Amino acid sequence: MDNGGFVMAAYGVTAALVGLYAWRLARRLGHARMAANGKPRGA
């Protein structure tokens, strides 16, 4: 019994979700820093 595809899927989904969350968090931090400094988004 091998099921290597299931192993790769589990590792891939975990990496994708954690990576996506970290990327979204970095973007939200960038926007929040601007807002906290009183600058509008994109300024």
Next chain:
Amino acid sequence: MQRSEWFGIKSLGLVAGVVAVPVVAIGLYLGLVWAPPDAMMGNVQRVMYVHFPSWIATALAYVTAFVCSLLYLARRRETYDYLAQAGVEVGVLFNTTGLITGSIWGRPTWGVWWTWDPRLTTTAIMLIIFVGYLLVRAFLEDPDARARVGALVAIMGFITLPIVYFSVQWWRTLHQPQSSPNTVDPRMVVALRVMMVGFSLTAAYLMSRRYELARLEATAERLELEPGVSDG
């Protein structure tokens, strides 16, 4: 908000993030290459090296949310509310990866993607409660009410954590009970422990970043309400 407190959390988070990268990389090698396949399940057992560490990171994050929610209700310091938010959001992330990887592991071993087994059901309930925390916070406008109600939801949600843990002992379940390190190949134990450390460090790093976000959002909110207030 004490500046030294913030720098402490930020520094610890950065150290955790920097250390997490090589630890997870080593853990991946150990789990995917070095550790032997399971005698019964074969290679699919390697899912364990991301599945179980996901639960360790979930527990770490939810315990942080629980303790900080209690501290917030007792002392009403915003720092605790920020940390509770960070704990819940990161906990929901790893709760989700734990459920998905469990489902992926379940398909070849149990023959189903999902079953209403006590362990799986209590874990799903725990996730729903903490997602509820995030929704409640999104709907409440008053910062104080948001923090108070959020703290109560986090405390309620945390009650499910021991139920999840003991569910495999209390009820007849398809999910295996907690196993002992003495009954498996030592290389599996090493790979699992390295990944547990790596996931915990990753969770700590993400929580520190999410804490910073909560702090900045609160500052921006105060700026909107009272122009002239800055994050000093």
